[in-house]
Amino acid sequence: MKYYDKLIFELSKEGRCGYSLPVNKFPAAPEVPLALRRESPLPLPQVAEPDVVRHYTNLSQMNFGVDTGFYPLGSCTMKYNPKINEEMAALPGFAGLHPLMHAGLTKGALKVYQEMNKALSAITGMYTFTFDPCAGAHGELTGLMIMRTYHLQRGDYGRTKVIVPDSAHGTNPASAAVCGLEVVEVKSLENGRIDVEALKPLLDNTVAGIMMTNPNTLGLFETQIEEIAALVHGVGGLLYYDGANMNALMGVVRPGDMGFDIMHLNLHKTFSTPHGGGGPGSGPVGVAKHLEDCIPDLRVSGFHGNFAVILRAYAYILSLGKDHLQKVGQYAVLGANYIKECLKDKYILPIEGVCKHEFVFDGLINDGAREGVPGATTLDVAKRLLDYGFHAPTIYFPLLFHQALMIEPTETESKETLDAFIEVMRKIADEAAEDPNILHEAPHNTPISRPDETTAARNPILKYQDTL
Amino acid sequence: MAQLSYLPHTEADVQAMLEHVGVNRLEDLFSDVPARFLHKGAYALPDALSEQEIRDYFASLEAMNARLKVFVGQGAYDHYTPSVIPYLCSRSEFLTAYTPYQCEISQGTLRYIFEYQSMLCALTGLDVSNASLYDGPTAAAEAMRMAIACTRKKTRVLLSATLLPHVIKVVQTYAKFYGVEIGLVQADGGQTSLEALKAELAKDDVAGVIVPSVNRYGIIEDLTGFADAVHAQKAILIEYCDPSALAVVKTPAEWGADVAVGDGQSLGLPLSYGGPYVGFMTVKKEHMRKMPGRIVGQTVDKDGRRVFVLTLQAREQHIKREKATSNICSNESLMALWVTIYLSLMGPEGLKEVNRISTDGAHYLKAELLKTGKFEDVFPDKPFLKEFVLKPKQFPGLMQKKLEEAGFFAALDTEEGYVSFCVTEKRSKEEIDRLVTIVKEG
Numbered sequence: 084m085k086y087y088d089k090l091i092f093e094l095s096k097e098g099r100c101g102y103s104l105p106v107n108k109f110p111a112a113p114e115v116p117l118a119l120r121r122e123s124p125l126p127l128p129q130v131a132e133p134d135v136v137r138h139y140t141n142l143s144q145m146n147f148g149v150d151t152g153f154y155p156l157g158s159c160t161m162k163y164n165p166k167i168n169e170e171m172a173a174l175p176g177f178a179g180l181h182p183l184m185h186a187g188l189t190k191g192a193l194k195v196y197q198e199m200n201k202a203l204s205a206i207t208g209m210y211t212f213t214f215d216p217c218a219g220a221h222g223e224l225t226g227l228m229i230m231r232t233y234h235l236q237r238g239d240y241g242r243t244k245v246i247v248p249d250s251a252h253g254t255n256p257a258s259a260a261v262c263g264l265e266v267v268e269v270k271s272l273e274n275g276r277i278d279v280e281a282l283k284p285l286l287d288n289t290v291a292g293i294m295m296t297n298p299n300t301l302g303l304f305e306t307q308i309e310e311i312a313a314l315v316h317g318v319g320g321l322l323y324y325d326g327a328n329m330n331a332l333m334g335v336v337r338p339g340d341m342g343f344d345i346m347h348l349n350l351h352k353t354f355s356t357p358h359g360g361g362g363p364g365s366g367p368v369g370v371a372k373h374l375e376d377c378i379p380d381l382r383v384s385g386f387h388g389n390f391a392v393i394l395r396a397y398a399y400i401l402s403l404g405k406d407h408l409q410k411v412g413q414y415a416v417l418g419a420n421y422i423k424e425c426l427k428d429k430y431i432l433p434i435e436g437v438c439k440h441e442f443v444f445d446g447l448i449n450d451g452a453r454e455g456v457p458g459a460t461t462l463d464v465a466k467r468l469l470d471y472g473f474h475a476p477t478i479y480f481p482l483l484f485h486q487a488l489m490i491e492p493t494e495t496e497s498k499e500t501l502d503a504f505i506e507v508m509r510k511i512a513d514e515a516a517e518d519p520n521i522l523h524e525a526p527h528n529t530p531i532s533r534p535d536e537t538t539a540a541r542n543p544i545l546k547y548q549d550t551l
Numbered sequence: 552m553a554q555l556s557y558l559p560h561t562e563a564d565v566q567a568m569l570e571h572v573g574v575n576r577l578e579d580l581f582s583d584v585p586a587r588f589l590h591k592g593a594y595a596l597p598d599a600l601s602e603q604e605i606r607d608y609f610a611s612l613e614a615m616n617a618r619l620k621v622f623v624g625q626g627a628y629d630h631y632t633p634s635v636i637p638y639l640c641s642r643s644e645f646l647t648a649y650t651p652y653q654c655e656i657s658q659g660t661l662r663y664i665f666e667y668q669s670m671l672c673a674l675t676g677l678d679v680s681n682a683s684l685y686d687g688p689t690a691a692a693e694a695m696r697m698a699i700a701c702t703r704k705k706t707r708v709l710l711s712a713t714l715l716p717h718v719i720k721v722v723q724t725y726a727k728f729y730g731v732e733i734g735l736v737q738a739d740g741g742q743t744s745l746e747a748l749k750a751e752l753a754k755d756d757v758a759g760v761i762v763p764s765v766n767r768y769g770i771i772e773d774l775t776g777f778a779d780a781v782h783a784q785k786a787i788l789i790e791y792c793d794p795s796a797l798a799v800v801k802t803p804a805e806w807g808a809d810v811a812v813g814d815g816q817s818l819g820l821p822l823s824y825g826g827p828y829v830g831f832m833t834v835k836k837e838h839m840r841k842m843p844g845r846i847v848g849q850t851v852d853k854d855g856r857r858v859f860v861l862t863l864q865a866r867e868q869h870i871k872r873e874k875a876t877s878n879i880c881s882n883e884s885l886m887a888l889w890v891t892i893y894l895s896l897m898g899p900e901g902l903k904e905v906n907r908i909s910t911d912g913a914h915y916l917k918a919e920l921l922k923t924g925k926f927e928d929v930f931p932d933k934p935f936l937k938e939f940v941l942k943p944k945q946f947p948g949l950m951q952k953k954l955e956e957a958g959f960f961a962a963l964d965t966e967e968g969y970v971s972f973c974v975t976e977k978r979s980k981e982e983i984d985r986l987v988t989i990v991k992e993g
Contacts, residue, residue, distance in 0.1 A: 088857060091666050092896050095977060100650050102633065102901035104908065108980045112914035116934050119771045119801055125899035126673045132635060135895050139639045139663070139888075145818065146659030148647030156649055163557050164647050167602050173597040173637065176613030181621050181629070181960055182825030188955065191615030194823050205595040217685035217826065218867070220880045257868035257878035261696070263730045266873040305581045336582055336588050351881075355557075359885030360660040361650035361682070361845065363827030382720040385814070386825025394609075401608065403598030407555040413577040414560055420580060421568040437583055439575075466655070475653050480869070497559035498568060529655040532853040539850035539862040543839070545679050547669035550849065 086530040087141040092547045094138060095128035101135055126548065142381050145530045146360070147474055153500050155422075157441045157477035157489025158252065158300060160330045160352035165402065168356065168395035177394060182386035192390065194396055199367075202400045206408065207329075208339025209346060209369030213378050214388040219327055222347025222366025223258035225296070225383045229345055229370060230292050230321050231262065232377040239319065242291035246315075250301060250481045252327060255294045264291060271483060275301040275434045279310055280302035286314055292321035298331050298439035299339065300481040300489070302419060312342030321345060321374075329353045330493065331416055331440035334409030344371045354396035414494035415440040418501055422490055425505045429512035433484055440493070446486025447512055451519035459515035461486040463522035467514070471507040471529045553601035585746060620982055622916075622961035624938045624973030625767070626687065626715045627825065630795065630905065631977050636687035636819060636892045642883055650845070650881060654860045660884060661859035663849040667891040674797045674894075675811040676804025677833035681844035681884040687791070687814025688721035690830030691761055693843045693877055694789045694812045695722050697834075698759025699731055700841050700876065701787055705758035707732040707750050711743040713766035714791055716966060722761070736760070741930040742767045745776050752784045764792040764813075767965070769913075769938030769973070770930060771800050778807025787838070793817050794831065796936055798902035799910075803833070810834045819893035820886060829886035840866060843877030904914040905976050909937035912974035912983065917941070919987040920972070925950075929969060950993040957989045 116121070130138075147154070154161035174176075180189055200212050216222040234242045245264040247255045249271055256266040267285055272278045276299070293315050297305045305311065312322055324338040324346035328355045332338070338346050350356050351364035358364070365388060371379065376494050403411065416439050423432065423442045430444035451459025465475035465488070477489040492501060526532065541547065545551060565577070574580060581589060600608065621629040640646065644659060651657030651664075668680035684690040695708045708726065710719055712735045719735075719976050726733045734757075737747045743762050751757065760781050763769050774790075781788040787809040795817035797803075803811035815829040816822075834842055840863065846860035868875040897905065917939050920926055926941035943950070947962055954961050959982075962970035974983070 086658075086856065086877070090662065090671065091891075092669065095898075099898070100900065101896035101898060104631075104901065104904050104976055105979070107904075107908045107911055109908070109915045111913035112911045113934070115771065115799055115936075118775065119773060119934060121797065121799055121801055121805070123676055123802060123805060125798055125902070127670060127897070127899045127902065129900070130895055131895065132633075134878040135638065135892060136635055138895075139892060140642070142659040142662050143639075143642045143644035144659070145656075145662070146648050147642035147653075147656035148644050150643035150647045152676040154649065156652075159649055161649060164643075165557060167605055169646075170642060171605065171609045174609060176614045176616045176618060177822040179618055179629075181619075181623055181822050183623060183625055183963055184617070184619075184824075184960055188617035188619065188960070189824065191612040194612055194615060196594055197750070202596055216885075217689070218879075218881045220878045221685060221689070224878055228724070231728060249704050253867075253869040253872050253875070254878050254880050257871070257872035257875045259794075261878045262728045263724075263728075273731070304581075306583055306585070308588075309585060311895040334594065335590060336584055337590055340588050340590070357646045357885075358649045358881075360645055360648045360657075360888070361882075361884035362685075362881040363704060363829075363883045363886055364881050380724075382717070382724050382759065382970065383689070384826070385686045385717045385828065389826040390824040391821075391827055391926040396608065397840050398605050401597065401605050402553070402557070402601045403596075403603070404552065404553060405593045405596040406552040406599040407558070408596065410555070410558055414558060414565075416580045417565065417568050417572070417577060420572040424572050437572075437580055465653070469656050471652060474649075474656065478654075495557050495559070498564040501568075526655050530658055531655055531856055531858045534654055534852045534858045534860045535850045536860055536862070539860050541867075543679075543846075544849040545665075545668055545839075545846060545862075546672045547666070548672060549785050 084145055084530045087145060089138060090547055091128045091130060091138055092317055094130050094134050095388060097129060098133050099129040101130050101132045129440040152472055153496060153504055154474040155476050155490045155492050156474060157491040160491060160493055162355055162493040163495035164357040165399060168398040171398045172391040172394040195394060199393055199397050203367060203369060207346060207369050208337030210372040211375055212367045212369045214367045214393055215384045216366035216368055217384050217389050218362060218364040219347060219349040219366045220254040220258055222368045223254055224261055225381060226323055226345040226347055226368045227258055227262040227264060228381050229374055229377045230323060233374050234291055241289055241368040244290050246285055246290060246293040250299050250483055251294060251296060252300060252325060255325060275303045276305055276307060277311060286318045288319060290318055292323055294323040294325055296325040296328050298328050301443050302433065302438040302441035304439055308341050327352060331412055333411035339371060344374060350392055350396040355399040356392050356395040361391055363389050365389040385439035396460050397425055411494050418496060422492055422501055422505060426508050429509055441489055441491035443484060444488040445484040447515050449516040451515040456519055459519040459522040461488045463525060464488060464511055467511045467522045467525040469526040473504055473507060553599045554723045573870060579710045619958055619960040622959055622972050623963045625963060626717055626814060626969055627822050628975055629822055629977055630817055630819055630975045632819045632821060635896060635898050636889055639892055640889055645888060651861060658859060661847050663888050663891050665849065665859050668847060670891060670894045670896050671831050671833050674794050675833045676802035677811055678836040679839045680833040681842050684832060684844055684879065685883060685888040686828040688718045690812040690832050691718050691791055692722045692725035692791050694810050694832060695726060695731060696729060697841050698787050701838055702758040703784060705756055707756045708758055709734045709736050709760040711736050711762040713738045714763050715741050715767045716790060736989055741770045741933050742772055749780050752780060757784055757786045759787045759789055761789040762793055764790050765796050765936060767928060769935040770933040771935065773804045796906060809838060815890045818890040820889055823829030827883055827886050829883040829890060841876055844879050845882055906936060908976040909974055912978055913937045913939060916972060916974050916983050920990060923991045925960040925990060936942045937975060938973040940965060940971045943968050950990055953993045959986050961986060
């Protein structure tokens with residue numbers, strides 16, 4: 084990776100042209116009336132095509148992707164993104180479909196939705212899916228709307244609360260708030276699972292439901308799920324499954340069989356579609372049979388969701404088939420346990436035992452702290468990893484541990500890659516013990532060094548025009 | 552069954568790792584799962600397909616779809632995509648990266664988002680842009696919630712009845728659950744009525760008003776007096792825009808709007824049956840900290856170099872949880888890159904030229920259609936760009952069918968009983984003449 088300093092605006096020169104448009108053969112239409120016409124200048128760059136290509140190629144070379152190297156970002160499931168899927172999503176017969184074409188013109192697209200619905204239902208044990216949500220958090224919001232619709236349709240108007248574990252993804256409580264629900268937090272036990280005794284007094288007829296991730300964000304299976312389901316259902320509440328961690332259970336356990344009524348999937352995690360630097364994703368929501376009627380009135384996105392993402396995920400499912408599905412969950416879990424076992428003598432493992440697709444360390448066992456030199460933190464470890472050519476794990480999440488370092492390897496990484504990562508993690512731990520300053524000052528080998536984030540927030544410069 | 556090439560595990564690898572973990576079999580890794588939840592037998596899925604078989608199967612699905620020349624807009628516009636865009640967007644350093652949490656190895660993503668933000672501010676004239684939202688309608692829904700957050704104690708948001716139907720529906724859905732009352736401001740002659748708006752505003756409970764820039768009939772709205780009326784009630788004015796058209800029509804800033812939202816799809820994104828598209832939002836500076844979504848800012852690194860970071864994160868769900876400005880986590884980053892490259896290539900002149908060709912084509916089509924005598928011009932004096940509606944004198948079903956058979960997707964039915972047309976720079980004069988001939992013969 085090399086540092087490149089330009090912004091596209093800085094390549095601009097009056098009169099340069101990067102477009103190729105047909106000659107206008109139409110008679111001139113009337114001008115836009117003066118009162119409705121844009122008067123201010125339009126400060127877009129004026130650049131030629133080669134400038135554009137070189138500029139964005141240079142930008143891309145300051146980026147790290149799954150194709151660049153190992154990306155053990157916990158809860159994000161950075162698995163390999165198959166290339167055939169990209170080609171299939173770009174086929175002109177799909178890319179050229181207008182979203183308002185009637186069913187008679189879009190039979191192929193509708194067949195994709197039907198078959199995806201069947202496949203996802205089979206994989207998850209849900210009854211049917213809606214594909215409108217564009218991302219995981221969007222799926223959560225849609226799922227909670229379904230939850231509320233279910234209660235309202237039954238004339239049950241008093242259910243205003245949703246229970247969320249303290250280990251939950253930040254989107255869970257945020258989605259609940261956007262859906263007009265009050266968030267009630269339930270604590271976790273020392274062993275990282277939901278405290279069922281703490282849950283019991285929270286349950287009454289004001290509870291719309293509970294949102295759970297299973298395995299949870301510590302990568303631990305919620306072993307008391309059966310009891311939790313019975314308790315929540317017992318007071319008339321519903322169980323929502325946050326599918327962010329579904330990769331652990333692919334081909335092994337189905338959320339529907341564990342008693343979940345509503346769930347979302349992140350096609351950009353579990354189903355291999357590329358994250359694109361933060362989207363586009365797709366967050367289809369599945370429901371059990373008794374909630375089927377709660378979906379139809381919900382219009383949560385413009386048209387039919389992120390169709391081109393759904394196409395990619397479908398190509399992936401066809402490549403897995405029933406034959407390979409189980410390997411996804413098994414290998415994802417194997418890789419996580421392997422890394423955990425190989426590093427737990429160097430990093431604090433707060434909860435022993437078998438994990439699922441990810442696990443959390445709570446910082447270094449020996450952070451090297453000494454007189455006048457603070458110990459190396461999780462942030463330091465993360466930054467040092469960048470020097471060695473790995474993406475960092477998710478850090479400071481979940482909030483249960485102060486030095487959380489959340490590692491998720493996925494099933495598409497070889498033993499050699501995992502071994503190389505383990506070796507580097509051990510080396511970093513040794514460096515910390517010896518001289519934590521090496522870590523404090525990391526990264527050393529990246530295109531830029533640590534940024535001044537405080538100034539960025541205090542004096543925001545949010546567009547090129549602000550710099551002039 | 553076909554092999555799966557995405558899993559690098561050999562049997563020896565698996566055995567070695569299992570040994571290290573201290574279990575005998577892969578199944579033992581799930582010993583913490585109650586046995587009754589472990590799935591038994593095969594899943595109800597098809598057999599695994601090879602790459603060639605996937606290719607063939609998708610070709611068969613693709614062939615089931617109609618391949619028509621698109622003469623319809625209504626929120627999804629068939630503008631031309633320069634080759635450079637998919638070429639650059641498929642670079643795996645962009646495509647296979649995650650949200651730029653580790654800025655030291657994500658400067659590519661952070662820089663193009665900064666450029667995207669700059670370009671959206673240039674188009675709308677407003678001060679601050681976020682890093683993108685899901686699509687136009689959800690951006691409008693986020694703006695609705697933002698209006699409530701910006702104006703405490705007010706409970707109602709007004710939507711112009713001339714907004715695109717899908718925008719109204721999505722905002723209504725969000726509002727229903729968030730507990731916001733939605734009022735519709737009626738139109739007069741195909742344009743949002745200022746009188747009707749003032750009457751609604753007089754009730755003193757309005758937090759915000761969403762009006763279109765170019766509306767569902769394709770008409771350029773005259774928003775003279777809107778900002779004053781809305782601000783007099785301490786509400787905020789939100790404008791829903793087609794960003795492509797902002798090259799030629801008055802900007803949200805020029806109209807005095809506080810917030811601009813819309814769908815970036817018209818900036819060269821493929822139709823793709825509705826997605827992925829990209830929602831945008833720009834705001835006046837005073838509303839910056841109430842904005843949903845990610846925001847990229849410029850700063851310096853330890854060595855004094857100009858660098859870019861995610862900033863103002865105290866608004867976001869991973870910090871604030873239920874008190875965040877929104878639940879949004881990912882944006883539509885790759886589509887923001889798509890738009891950024893599009894606007895880089897087009898520049899100010901290219902974008903104006905796209906509007907000119909589209910507008911000239913649409914005016915030509917409308918004039919030719921009216922000559923057939925089969926339509927009534929519902930809004931004869933209203934200015935429009937690439938999109939317009941007509942009232943068919945007869946039930947349009949047969950005409951639509953004939954157009955489809957001839958390879959055209961055109962004359963889309965609207966809720967009002969009109970038919971809607973749209974012309975982009977991709978439509979040639981020959982195609983338009985042919986379309987008109989079919990209508991004439993039908």
